[in-house]
Amino acid sequence: MDRPNLPLNGLRAFEVAARQGSFTRAAIELRVTQAAVSQQIQRLEDLLGHRLFTRASTGLILTDIGAALHPVLTRNFDQMGEVLDRFQGGRYRETLNLGVVTTFATGWLIPRLAAFEAGHPDISLRLFTHNNRIDIAREGLHMAIRFGDRTAWPWLEARPLIAAPLTPLCAPDLLDRLRRPHDLAGLRLLRSYRADEWAAWFAAAGADCPPLEGPVLDSSVAMADLAAAGHGAALLPASMFARQLQAGTLARPFDTQIEAGRYWLTWPRGKPQTVAMAHLDAWLRDTIAGG
Structure with missing residues (x-):
């Protein structure tokens, strides 16, 4: 299909609906009505001559052509968004969306954020706290810090940060x-x-x-x-x-402790780190090593 004829609105609606698993949640993200999302996807399906979704009680299920199209769109929309973010406000700046389990955010990261920002003025770090249950792709994140065992996320790249008995x-x-x-x-x-x-x-x-x-x-x-x-x-x-x-607002009555996991920095497997991701990864590693 020639570039001038690409149905960009329909492709965008499809990508969000596939990522969210719901026309309703897609409409919220796109700030349009559910009917508008449905119409855009219907036009795209008519143009392609193929169904992209089937409906089930659990939500939307991608057809074979939908499953082939979705990762390509997600990857390219992410890349376009990242480039545009870097030049907002008239200066080069890369945005990094980081999900952080709340305990690590309040107990370790937030008190040290000023040091990261001072050393990396070209990175806009956006924090999104979570309760350790998070979907990086669905929530529009680049990376996430979570607690647990490495085997819990075999589909992600993961680097250990801090043990937390x-x-x-x-x-x-x-x-x-x-x-x-x-x-x-x-x-x-x-x-x-x-x-x-x-x-x-x-x-x-x-x-x-x-x-x-x-x-x-x-x-x-x-x-x-x-x-x-x-x-x-x-x-x-x-x-x-x-x-x-x-x-003195909390006290520790006993020395006994158990290992139940550690904090990990995670990101999608097979996705190369951006410059901002690499800088954050290195800063976390160096700061933790420095005590």
Whole structure:
């Protein structure tokens, strides 16, 4: 198809709908109506003479031709957007969209952002916090920092950043009640969606794990806030809450800790790093190595 005849509006609508898995979410991203998205894609299908989607109860499913077309469009739209971003405002500047698990953002990255920005004035770093469940491509990110085990993301490139062993943290005024690990059974044990962590910690401490009850939270920051307010003990990476421990809003009753994963810098497998991605990767590596 000749370049002047490329159906750019339809291709853009298709790319977003395929990435979002929904005409409704595509309409939100494109800031148009759902009907407009549907019409653009219908025109594209009529032009090609092929269906691009089939509908299912779980959302949109790409046909064979849709599956072949989608990655090509995503790659090229990303490249065009990155080039245009660099020249906004009359000066060269590269934008880098970084997803960051909230605990790492507040406990390590944000206090050091000024140093990165001072050393890289040509990079506009945009942070998007998440709860460790994130889709880089769908959310328009270049890279993401997440917590866990490397085997959890075999489709991504991943470089280890910081180990983050977990240990119980609580309000300082609860310390007198916690002489041995079993004493934690007298408190509410705040839980994350990783259900086996408390059992692993009690096993490492040589004690039986009590029955676990109460709400399950998907944010370590929220668990830390509840623990600091005296609502129980939370199993958290102490290194990410060093400021609260130093300020005395949180306390660490026991030395026992367990390895449940580490923080990783991740990006799509097979996608070359941009200049900004390479600079961030190197800065993280150098800053962590420097303590």
